[in-house]
Amino acid sequence: MTGATSEDTRGGTTPTVAVLGGGVMGEALLSALLTGGWSADRLEVVEKATRRADELADRYGVRTGDSSAQAAARADVVLLAVKPNVVAAVLTEIAPVLRGGTLVVSVAAGVPIATYEAALPTGTPVVRVMPNTPAVVGKGASAIAPGAHAGEGHLVLVERVLGATGLVVRVAEKDLDAVTAISGSGPAYAFYLIDAMAEAGVLLGLTRDLATRLAVATVEGAGALAAQGEHPAVLRERVSSPGGTTVAAVAELDAHGVRAGVVAAARAAHARSQELASS
Numbered sequence: 586m587t588g589a590t591s592e593d594t595r596g597g598t599t600p601t602v603a604v605l606g607g608g609v610m611g612e613a614l615l616s617a618l619l620t621g622g623w624s625a626d627r628l629e630v631v632e633k634a635t636r637r638a639d640e641l642a643d644r645y646g647v648r649t650g651d652s653s654a655q656a657a658a659r660a661d662v663v664l665l666a667v668k669p670n671v672v673a674a675v676l677t678e679i680a681p682v683l684r685g686g687t688l689v690v691s692v693a694a695g696v697p698i699a700t701y702e703a704a705l706p707t708g709t710p711v712v713r714v715m716p717n718t719p720a721v722v723g724k725g726a727s728a729i730a731p732g733a734h735a736g737e738g739h740l741v742l743v744e745r746v747l748g749a750t751g752l753v754v755r756v757a758e759k760d761l762d763a764v765t766a767i768s769g770s771g772p773a774y775a776f777y778l779i780d781a782m783a784e785a786g787v788l789l790g791l792t793r794d795l796a797t798r799l800a801v802a803t804v805e806g807a808g809a810l811a812a813q814g815e816h817p818a819v820l821r822e823r824v825s826s827p828g829g830t831t832v833a834a835v836a837e838l839d840a841h842g843v844r845a846g847v848v849a850a851a852r853a854a855h856a857r858s859q860e861l862a863s864s
């Protein structure tokens with residue numbers, strides 16, 4: 586874990602983090618913070634749905650507040666994990682009470698840093714993050730981009746906050762829509778493939794349980810192999826014996842436009858992320 590710097594802590598202790606929004610991504614971040622060494626008493630979550638807030642309190646032993654303003658006023662780091670269309674309302678709530686130097690981090694898709702900087706007190710450091718759901722199992726991929734008032738210490742702190750979620754890379758904000766289209770939404774493409782492979786196995790006579798286990802292990806193994814650095818096209822060639830089963834299968838993927846479909850899907854996600862910025 587990267588050590589805290591004077592820029593990212595108040596008084597040299599682990600910074601306190603308020604997670605605003607305890608849905609899928611809020612929970613993933615909360616769980617990663619705990620895995621990464623944050624103690625529960627340095628964390629607070631504000632979740633509008635009471636039953637969900639209770640569930641998070643029971644599961645993680647963290648304090649749950651019902652006021653974003655109160656939690657933000659106490660925290661060193663405010664982590665927004667609400668839907669993009671709720672961000673403006675939350676910023677209006679927290680802006681009047683934010684202490685100088687509080688770091689504001691947001692995972693909301695599409696919402697530009699300029700929106701946060703315009704709503705929050707002048708000079709507030711803001712870091713935008715695009716994570717993904719495999720963060721829950723420490724296999725996520727996140728990209729982070731700094732606002733005008735976020736320095737190296739703030740980025741290091743965000744890397745520390747995300748430390749247990751998996752890969753963290755730094756990008757310029759202009760690239761975040763593309764990141765959203767590849768790794769933010771990308772797990773859904775992989776799950777789609779797993780589901781389709783499992784369904785095909787059932788069609789070919791396997792039980793659903795066996796077909797699903799084989800599909801999951803295959804995608805997991807292929808990911809692990811690709812992570813070693815060999816080009817994916819080379820790895821695909823290694824599976825493809827001349828005149829064999831794999832070339833027959835891949836020819837069908839090409840004939841059905843699967844590669845073009847993946848590109849079109851990513852372009853649609855990219856366009857939607859840009860639309861969210863202007864809505």
Ligand SMILES: NC(=O)C1=CN([C@@H]2O[C@H](COP(=O)(O)OP(=O)(O)OC[C@H]3O[C@@H](n4cnc5c(N)ncnc54)[C@H](O)[C@@H]3O)[C@@H](O)[C@H]2O)C=CC1
Pocket residue numbers: 605606607608609610611631632633634637653666667668669671675692693694715716717718769770
């Ligand atoms: N789910 C994903 O794969 C990813 C999501 N994101 C971003 O993360 C953010 C959250 O997405 P999810 O967790 O999927 O959504 P979600 O709907 O699961 O969670 C949002 C939570 O915020 C709560 N909420 C709504 N208004 C609130 C308020 N005023 N104060 C406190 N809590 C409030 C809702 O009750 C809900 O539990 C979005 O902005 C999304 O763009 C980013 C990357 C990946």
Ligand SMILES: O=C(O)[C@@H]1CCC=N1
Pocket residue numbers: 694765769770
């Ligand atoms: O679908 C969405 O809008 C969010 C952002 C990336 C993944 N989930």
